Amino acid sequence: MRHLLLGVAAVTALAATASAADRTAFTAQLDGDAARERVVLRTSTCDGGRACRQVVVRDGRRTGVLTPRLVPGYTYGATAGARAVDLRGDGTRQLLVTINTVGGTGSSPRVIALIAWTGTKARTLVRVAPSTRARGYSLTLPVSSDVVATPGGRVLRTRELLYRPGDITASPSATRVRDWRWDGRRMVMVHTRVTENG
Numbered sequence: 001m002r003h004l005l006l007g008v009a010a011v012t013a014l015a016a017t018a019s020a021a022d023r024t025a026f027t028a029q030l031d032g033d034a035a036r037e038r039v040v041l042r043t044s045t046c047d048g049g050r051a052c053r054q055v056v057v058r059d060g061r062r063t064g065v066l067t068p069r070l071v072p073g074y075t076y077g078a079t080a081g082a083r084a085v086d087l088r089g090d091g092t093r094q095l096l097v098t099i100n101t102v103g104g105t106g107s108s109p110r111v112i113a114l115i116a117w118t119g120t121k122a123r124t125l126v127r128v129a130p131s132t133r134a135r136g137y138s139l140t141l142p143v144s145s146d147v148v149a150t151p152g153g154r155v156l157r158t159r160e161l162l163y164r165p166g167d168i169t170a171s172p173s174a175t176r177v178r179d180w181r182w183d184g185r186r187m188v189m190v191h192t193r194v195t196e197n198g
């Protein structure tokens with residue numbers, strides 16, 4: 001009986017100290033050289049034993065860690081994902097990254113980012129994060145993003161919930177949709193519209 005208990009304790013200790021595990025999610029051409037980069041999801045234990053996940057780029061011997069272990073601005077563990085998108089039209093791909101609260105719900109804090117890998121480092125082209133500083137709103141909360149074809153070209157479209165003071169979590173006052181387009185040097189916001197929720 002004692003051995004069994006010791007065994008359980010040992011397994012628990014191992015789980016608590018498990019090192020990060022890396023898994024290649026996909027490869028993509030992110031920069032100017034011929035070799036494709038590997039986009040890796042790194043899982044580690046955080047936030048009371050939950051599995052947190054970071055997005056990492058491996059480029060030859062170089063490693064770029066694109067997302068943090070905690071949701072930026074919060075103490076919650078983060079679970080991040082990425083997909084390759086083409087918003088520059090130059091043969092390279094950018095990474096559309098979402099950092100979610102691990103174990104969170106639809107109204108939990110989330111950060112949406114468009115990140116370019118330069119070959120040596122990550123460059124954030126667009127970042128949409130929860131904010132309490134938008135004029136007229138107590139909180140803006142990113143919910144989703146997508147790449148959309150428009151008459152003017154492909155854009156990154158981000159959606160946020162807008163809360164006014166007194167709004168309950170399930171009933172934000174409005175929704176904001178913004179379009180971002182590459183202008184040859186950077187992503188610029190080209191369109192924004194706010195819809196009052198009924």
Ligand SMILES: [Ca+2]
Pocket residue numbers: 029030031032033034035036037
């Ligand atoms: Ca490359």
